[in-house]
Amino acid sequence: xxxxxxxxxxxxxxxxxxxxxxxxxxxxxxxxxxxxxxxxxxxxxxxxxxxxxxxxxxxxxxxxxxxxxxxxxxxxxxxxxxxxxxxxxxxxxxxxxxxxxxxxxxxxxxxxxxxxxxxxxxxxxxxxxxxxxxxxxxxxxxxxxxxxxxxxxxxxxxxxxxxxxxxxxxxxxxxxxxxxxxxxxxxxxxxxxxxxxxxxxxxxxxxxxxxxxxxxxxxxxxxxxxxxxxxxxxxxxxxxxxxxxxxxxxxxxxxxxxxxxxxxxxxxxxxxxx
Amino acid sequence: xxxxxxxxxxxxxxxxxxxxxxxxxxxxxxxxxxxxxxxxxxxxxxxxxxxxxxxxxxxxxxxxxxxxxxxxxxxxxxxxxxxxxxxxxxxxxxxxxxxxxxxxxxxxxxxxxxxxxxxxxxxxxxxxxxxxxxxxxxxxxxxxxxxxxxxxxxxxxxxxxxxxxxxxxxxxxxxxxxxxxxxxxxxxxxxxxxxxxxxxxxxxxxxxxxxxxxxxxxxxxxxxxxxxxxxxxxxxxxxxxxxxxxxxxxxxxxxxxxxxxxxxxxxxxxxxxxxxxxxxxxxxxxxxxxxxxxxxxxxxxxxxxxxxxxxxxxxxxxxxxxxx
Numbered sequence: 001x002x003x004x005x006x007x008x009x010x011x012x013x014x015x016x017x018x019x020x021x022x023x024x025x026x027x028x029x030x031x032x033x034x035x036x037x038x039x040x041x042x043x044x045x046x047x048x049x050x051x052x053x054x055x056x057x058x059x060x061x062x063x064x065x066x067x068x069x070x071x072x073x074x075x076x077x078x079x080x081x082x083x084x085x086x087x088x089x090x091x092x093x094x095x096x097x098x099x100x101x102x103x104x105x106x107x108x109x110x111x112x113x114x115x116x117x118x119x120x121x122x123x124x125x126x127x128x129x130x131x132x133x134x135x136x137x138x139x140x141x142x143x144x145x146x147x148x149x150x151x152x153x154x155x156x157x158x159x160x161x162x163x164x165x166x167x168x169x170x171x172x173x174x175x176x177x178x179x180x181x182x183x184x185x186x187x188x189x190x191x192x193x194x195x196x197x198x199x200x201x202x203x204x205x206x207x208x209x210x211x212x213x214x215x216x217x218x219x220x221x222x223x224x225x226x227x228x229x230x231x232x233x234x235x236x237x238x239x240x241x242x243x244x245x246x247x248x249x250x251x252x253x254x255x256x257x258x259x260x261x262x263x264x265x266x267x268x269x270x271x272x273x274x
Numbered sequence: 275x276x277x278x279x280x281x282x283x284x285x286x287x288x289x290x291x292x293x294x295x296x297x298x299x300x301x302x303x304x305x306x307x308x309x310x311x312x313x314x315x316x317x318x319x320x321x322x323x324x325x326x327x328x329x330x331x332x333x334x335x336x337x338x339x340x341x342x343x344x345x346x347x348x349x350x351x352x353x354x355x356x357x358x359x360x361x362x363x364x365x366x367x368x369x370x371x372x373x374x375x376x377x378x379x380x381x382x383x384x385x386x387x388x389x390x391x392x393x394x395x396x397x398x399x400x401x402x403x404x405x406x407x408x409x410x411x412x413x414x415x416x417x418x419x420x421x422x423x424x425x426x427x428x429x430x431x432x433x434x435x436x437x438x439x440x441x442x443x444x445x446x447x448x449x450x451x452x453x454x455x456x457x458x459x460x461x462x463x464x465x466x467x468x469x470x471x472x473x474x475x476x477x478x479x480x481x482x483x484x485x486x487x488x489x490x491x492x493x494x495x496x497x498x499x500x501x502x503x504x505x506x507x508x509x510x511x512x513x514x515x516x517x518x519x520x521x522x523x524x525x526x527x528x529x530x531x532x533x534x535x536x537x538x539x540x541x542x543x544x545x546x547x548x549x550x551x552x553x554x555x556x557x558x559x560x561x562x563x564x565x566x567x568x569x570x571x572x573x574x575x576x577x578x579x580x581x582x583x584x585x586x587x588x589x590x591x592x593x594x595x596x597x598x
Contacts, residue, residue: 013396021393025384028425104380106345107373108397109365270285271345 014110015118022121036124044131047199048073062203067142068231069201074136075155075230076198076223079162081132085125087167089116094177094184100271112266113259117167143231154230157248162222164251166194168258169219175258178265198222218254221247276319276342276449276481281351283312283337311337312348313505321448322479324471326486326496326513330594334505335485339451342483343373355449369398372442372480376454379438381426387437388422391444398445405444412440415470432463439470449481450474456488468494489586499586503593513586521584524558526566527551528579535574542566550577 026033048070055066064072089096093116096102105115145151173190177183202210202224213220221244227233229244289305290296299305312334319325329335340346342353344360344367353360360367374380381390395405413419416436421429429437435455442450452471456464468491474480484496492499492513499516501509509516530550537544537552541560546553556566563581570576 010396010399014393017393017396021382021385021389024389025382028384100378103340103345103375103378106364107343107368107371109369110397111365267347269346271340 011110011114015114018115018119019121022119023123026123033123033127036127040124040127041131041134044077044128044135048131048135051200062201064201064203064233067139068227068233069139070135071139071143071145071231072201072223072227073199074132074134074139075158075227076162077132078129078136078159079166079222080198081125081129082159082163083125083166083170084128085122086163087117087170088122088125089120090167090170090174091187093171093174094182094187097174097177097183097265097269098181102266102269103271106266106269113262116262145230151230154226154245158223158226158230158245161248161251162198162226164255165218165222165247168251168254169194169217171258172254172261175261175265178268181270193217194219194222198224201227218250221250275321275354275356276317276483277352277354278318278338278342279316279352281312281315281338281341281353282310282349283334283341283346284308284310284349311505312341315351315502315505315507317500317507317510319481319483321481322475323498324475324482324484324495326484326492326499327502328485328487328492328499328590329502333502333593335502336453337505338502339453339483339485343371343451344368369445370448372445372447372450374435374438374442374450374452374455376435376452376457379426379434380441381434381437383427384425386423386425387418387429390426390437390441394441394444400445408444408446412443415473416440416466430463432459432466435459435463435467436470439467443474443480446478447480448478449483452482452484452486454486454488455484456486456491464488464490471495489590492586501590501593508593509589516589517584517586518559521588522557522559523555523584524563525553525555525582525584526563526570526579527553527582528570529577531575531577537570537573539566539569542569 051061051069051073052066055061055064055069060066061069096116102112102116105112108115139145140147170187170190173186174183176186197205197213197219202213202220205213210220214225225244226247285308286306287309289307291299315334315338327335327338337346341348342355342360344364347361355367356370358367381387382393391409394400400408409418413422416439418436418440421433421437424433426434426437439455450471455471456467459467471482471484472495475482482495484491486492496513498512499509500507501516509520525545528551530552532550534547534550534552537554542554542556544552545555554566554570567579570579
């Protein structure tokens with residue numbers, strides 16, 4: 001037991017120091033941060049504004065009104081922002097495979113998956129969280145979302161679980177690079193799929209696609225199913241409401257799976273260059 | 275101690291053909307082939323040795339080093355580092371290794387050098403007292419004080435390499451792998467690195483495996499050489515033995531007062547004639563330099579002469595040419 005505690009302490013000490021170093025590093029280039037500070041909130045605020053125009057001009061999307069859509073969009077964006085803060089490296093795993101970026105990690109007496117997962121803290125992610133909070137708070141207020149204790153815990157667990165689903169999903173798609181040495185296209189497809197399935201209700205898509213995003217690639221649990229449960233929306237959902245809040249469980253399962261695939265991939269790692 | 279037994283490493287590569295047609299063919303029916311980068315390498319390195327691991331580009335040096343350090347898994351064969359396999363117990367083995375890649379720094383580019391040392395302290399769980407003592411040693415051996423607070427990106431190549439060496443030695447590993455540690459450095463910086471390597475070897479009996487193309491490094495540091503070519507060990511032994519066996523000749527350069535005379539001595543070859551200058555080469559096991567000089571001076575008046583010993587470059591030339 002004391003060995004385990006010592007080991008936890010060791011990993012915590014390295015992880016927190018790596019995080020601190022990453023932040024210090026970014027603060028060396030403040031102008032870079034400022035440019036993102038303008039671009040990212042604009043991109044997502046325009047996105048939700050477009051949704052409002054669509055719903056106002058035409059009709060509710062698969063029965064979803066604008067307040068409900070804003071709630072879903074904001075909920076999805078919260079885990080997106082958090083993922084960009086803690087797990088942006090999962091977007092670049094393929095580069096690391098191709099350029100021999102795991103050599104140094106393999107030379108350290110630490111688990112490689114841990115080093116990869118906790119190697120970086122990205123300040124720019126905080127910029128993504130700004131529109132996320134604005135849109136989510138607007139959605140909550142427009143829908144009259146009731147901040148009971150249960151609902152608050154629910155939102156928190158969904159956001160954390162969804163962050164795990166997102167980063168595990170990116171890790172899994174990029175792990176292809178261990179075998180193919182190239183995964184940029186996978187990353188691009190994954191990114192599109194992620195945006196389209198988490199910012200809009202799944203019920204606007206054909207049944208087969210919904211089924212895939214529920215049982216095969218469970219991205220539906222990032223914002224769609226939890227929103228149906230939290231707002232008590234019944235139209236067009238494929239799942240019973242009790243399972244809709246399983247986001248943390250699915251997040252942990254996907255995280256476990258991504259670790260297994262990562263470790264398998266690492267055995268095929270060829271450490272390019274000399 | 276390092277033991278490598280019959281190491282083999284194969285890579286599967288896709289054959290690339292030229293042109294659009296080749297690219298399409300590669301897409302539809304890729305032709306895969308197996309390339310053997312390391313082909314049955316065996317050696318044993320004892321504690322405290324400094325071994326030069328040499329060979330031309332693409333000979334398999336880096337692949338071997340990556341297998342020894344646990345980065346790559348061998349296709350077959352066995353590696354034991356202090357009796358433990360780096361592939362079965364990677365974290366245990368690397369706890370005792372220091373590795374410096376001359377072309378890839380492990381230092382944090384944007385931060386002051388000291389931050390990278392602090393990270394090493396946490397990774398290797400070095401106690402505060404031990405860390406302070408090690409830092410003092412490193413400061414005195416490598417002169418770190420003057421640039422410890424400078425961001426790594428602003429360091430000269432020589433300073434950066436000194437920083438890399440310090441980072442690799444902070445946890446006092448028993449084995450140090452150095453992959454081209456003097457590449458691109460000026461003469462003074464090279465000498466500082468070599469002095470450091472000698473020092474840690476003498477002080478702590480650190481085993482050092484050095485891959486380099488700089489023969490000065492080899493001559494100054496390595497008592498033993500392992501030469502690899504086409505993935506196989508082609509030479510392994512003390513530096514002097516290799517020179518004796520592979521370059522057993524000596525050369526005399528003679529500057530004559532007048533025209534170069536005709537020299538015909540059994541076993542002595544004329545390798546170069548240029549104006550009044552002539553270079554003779556002979557087997558140093560069969561002749562002494564004195565006997566050749568005396569034979570020459572009997573034939574013509576000599577203004578000046580010098581004796582040239584064979585160099586490590588002459589020994590290695592054949593392998594490097596072979597690969598060119």
